[in-house]
Amino acid sequence: MTSLLPFEDAQKRLISMAEPLASETLPVAEALGRYLAEDLIARRSQPAGDMSAMDGYAIRFADREGPWQLAGECKAGSPPCPPIKSGQAARIFTGALMPDGADTVVMQENVTQDEDGGNDIIRLISDPSPSKGHHVRGKGGDFNAGDIMLQAGTYLSAAALGQAVMAGAGSITVGRRPKVAVLSTGDELVAPGTDTLSHQIPASNDVMIAAMLSQTPAITHTISRIKDNLDSLCDALASVDDCDVIVSIGGASVGDHDLVAPAFERLGGQTDFWKIAMKPGKPLMAGKLGDSIVLALPGNPVSAFVTATLFLLPLIRHIAGSRSPLPVMQTAETRTALPATTHRAEFLRAKVDNSGITAMNSQDSAKLSVLAAANALLYRPPHSPVQPEGMAVSYITI
The missing domain is CATH 2.40.340.10 (MoeA, C-terminal, domain IV)
Structure with missing residues (x-):
């Protein structure tokens, strides 16, 4: 019996067959789901200055017992209000820059305001601050200019894009989208929704695999229900030779009507491995056809899903620039x-x-x-x- 390739070795060999694609630069708003091609360096600090985390009054901690004379108002989105002196407080709102001289914020719920001799006086009604700097977000408390915000190969989720914008990025360099062809073979297959005879089944595999690929940056082209005919399969393979990855589903075993290997050989393809020590998914085949990587998945639906999870999706993530393309155990x-x-x-x-x-x-x-x-x-x-x-x-x- 021919020894089967361990599935971990097959994963490594498949990944090693391809290099990540070249990069391109996109507006941040268009980069969702892509992989960062280079480290993203912060162009600014966040917060850019000491900032209030509460609506209240900015004071000197040394004057924490009060009372304070109201000296101004600090609004979010405005330049810093004038400096405060000892015994003074500034009305401040969440997100506003702290005035010079202030280092602590007293919540508005902890004070009362009245008038004394024509001045607005702020008086304490409960303990405002257990420690210096209470309710203040310090400059650079999140990150500082020059910090690495996101490493090359990072998947750009919604949160990652938000972080990139906060770090000062308007555009972002990402890996290009791999072009993937999905070829589904079998005389027994009929179009989804079509009435089936007893010898027929709906063509579900190509829909399923294309749906899995939609969760990656792949640009997917599907050719469905290719007949179990060597010429038809060769024509289909030749028609997608501009794709980075060609995925066939079905016909990868050794039966008389399993034609992927013969078609691959006729077109001059180079097989890297065929048959792996896993269940389900033993008949998996991988190789090169020109500049394209060909991955032949088994035709049983679960086998196709499992091998796509373990091999196809990691390959696409790798080509698209991911630094950790394999599934997480x-x-x-x-x-x-x-x-x-x-x-x-x-x-x-x-x-x-x-x-x-x-x-x-x-x-x-x-x-x-x-x-x-x-x-x-x-x-x-x-x-x-x-x-x-x-x-x-x-x-x-x-």
Whole structure:
């Protein structure tokens, strides 16, 4: 029996086949979901000066017992109000710069205001400040100009974009979007929503894989329901030779109608690996066709989903510039006993919550209903012994 490539080795080999794409510069508002191509350095400090965190009165901490003579008003978005002297206070609002001479803010709820000899006097009615600097956000308390705000390879989420803008960025340098072709093969496939005969099934895999790719920066082009004909498959592969990645679904095994390997060979493709030690997903194949990476996924829906999670999405993230493209493994206690495994790693559909993780009763690789009900893939390394209930296991969220 030909030895199978361990799935971790296959992941590494696939990633090593590709280099990240060149970068481009975009307005910050257009960079959601991309990966930062270079470190983002803060151009300003935040806050830019000492700032009030409360509506109240700016005072000197040394004068914390009061009373204070009202000396001015400090508004958010305005230049600093005039300096205050000992015995004075300035009305101040959240987000306003502190006046020179003030170092503490007394909340407005802790004081009362009256008039004495024509002056507005602020008097303390409860303890204003347990410590100097209370209710003041110090200059650079979040970050300072010159700090690295976001490292190269960071995924640009909504929060990351907000941070970039706060750091002074108006544009941002990101990795380019990979072009990905999704080819779905099989004489048995019919268009979604079409009435099916007993020998037919709706073409769900290409919709599912394209949906998974939509969570990455990929630009996806789909060719669905390619017939199990060598010429048709060769024509489809040749038509997308300008793509960075070509993903085929189905036809990657060794049956008479599994034509991905023969088509790949006819077109001069170079196979890097074929068949890996994992379940589901053994027939996975990867190689190069011209400048394109070809990844042939199994046709069973669950096998296609699992291999896309472990191989296709990490490859796209890597090409798009991610510094951590592989899925993140987490741990939880298993709520059920798990049987021993063979020489193949296993990824079980499972549900995880605060009480732990539970493998689904059925692991049939054709049952999309089980996959749709799961939110995790429970990882079982090869040659694992029986795992009793309550032991820690690894999983990937899906």
